Amino acid sequence: MSTPTDFLLWVRGPGFDIALVIFIIGVIIRLLEVLVLGRKPDQAEPRGGELGPGLRTVVTRTLPETGSFKRAPFTVIGGYIWHIGFFISLFLFVPHIELINATLGLIWPGIPSNLVDAVAAVTIVTLIAMLFSRLSHPVKRYLSGPEDYLTWLVTFLPMLTGYLAYHRMIDPYPLVLGLHILSVELLMVVFPFTKLMHAFTFIIARWYNGAMAGRRGVQS
């Protein structure tokens, strides 16, 4: 790995494979860890169903409850912006789609690169603002530990390096592209061991919440 090109080749090849394996196996283990615990059947006579209300909560929890939204608008709006921005950058940027097509054979239309660029810039700024909020808001600062800052960092780096690579702000290009891919690999490796797992487990959590409330006749 003596030259930037060697570096790029490594992160694209073996590096990516290692990260992918850790990511997939890690996520499967983590999901199994949750699901194997199961829960005892509820003996109380239900007032309502579980499945419908559970699935509804999976969807409806995406929108904030009015009162708490008013109390913490920044957390909610900031959260929306960067999540959406992150997914647009990840899945609607044409080179990313081409990569996914080459590996998985799946293809969908992208959006113009300069649009993704603008979205990415907004996302980066929002992520920085979210970090400041985490450091300054009394509740978030109180709750946060090393893991919260680590997960912020590994989410932020792919956005930042992607931006730098797109604008060729670091020379030579293979170096910055390599760094971008490496940062994504870091994200993939850290993912299963941290609360980044919420990207999968939130579906289970919302479902249980909605199902348990639904049994009692309440839509949660």
Place this chain on the structure above:
Amino acid sequence: MSGATLERGMNAFREQMNAPIASFFSSCVNCGMCAEACLFYTETDDPKYTPINKLEPFRRVWEQEYTIWGKVKSMLGLTKPVTDELLAEWEELIYDGCTLCGRCSMVCPVGNDISYMIRRAREGFVAAGYAPEGIKGASRRAITIGSPMGVKYPALAAQIKHVEADTGLTIPVDVEGADYMALLSSMEIMNFPEYLEALARIFKQAGVSWTISSKAFEATNSGIQIGSSDIARELVSRVVSEAEKLKVKYVISPECGHAYTAIRWEGPNLIGRPYNFKVVHILELLDELRATGRIKTEGTEDDRLTFHDPCQIVRKGGVLEQPRNLLEMVTSDYVDMTDSREMNWCCGGGGGVSANERAEELRIKVFKRKKSQLDELNVDTLVTACANCRLIIEEGLEEYRMEMPVVGLTEMIAEHLVEDKE
């Protein structure tokens, strides 16, 4: 509660672990939104009252024993263990600082049912010996005397006599084969005997066949509040065996929030089987009697009034529209609070907090939430359907020098009954 040790506490935590809890802990992103839904945070601005923070000891058990990564981390000495000191420090948060109202569970963006977790985490605390004296005392009295307030049957018998003298009606006791067996809370027997009178009058008009059991009349369940399934099971079993002995078709949960949670939702799980009878909340029954035309009322309250939704009956019990239907029948100027029904704010005294003298100052402080809800509406009267909420609200109003009568809904209905001409 004798022989409580950290080891037992840890075992209790382990027994409570399940897929919902693991999915909740896995999903929390420390966004802090749950704090905004909890009156203990909004009224104190102290971040330690953030709902998910109340679960830190339980979270450690989950991380260190139920995730491979956590196991590795603890082997490397990278995690903090659950200790007596930790539980002692958190006892105040999980008991004094939570009424199990369930409001936080409605707002968490990843869907965590935090109050469900807190209810279960209390099992570990009590098994390890960390529970407030006040609730421990109430549980002890419930087990030995039969009521958390130490009310024995003779006290109820005296109330029954009074009501019978006042109304000229008979209150059926230990009648085998009645359709309904009514439960009461100690607080209703001691502080609000109007409830019993209301039942007698309404059931007379509606022709409901009912009874009270002299052996199992207490509806409240301190075991649920303290978080001890053993105690809770014992208390529920008393009601179940009496109801099955008297062969009733229904058991009526009184105007008491957590009694409903205990007997309706937790009870069958505690005894490990469904009941041979159904459980109805008094408001459900009244609304059914209304809908089928079995109770007739006349006149309306002309005061401007609102309804305080008891958390355990409404948000966690699913009895949402029944109180409104009933209120519509007897009021002319009814308004809902801004946050009502499943988003209503707790009075601050649920989940065992009212039995915990140590928590009083905090409880009065968080009552400011209810106070501001009421200030907004400019109402004359507050109606509710839980003896505990009622007492807590009365105390809170007094503390903040607000003059406002607090009325139980069942009584209000009884006051408007069309009197039989016989």
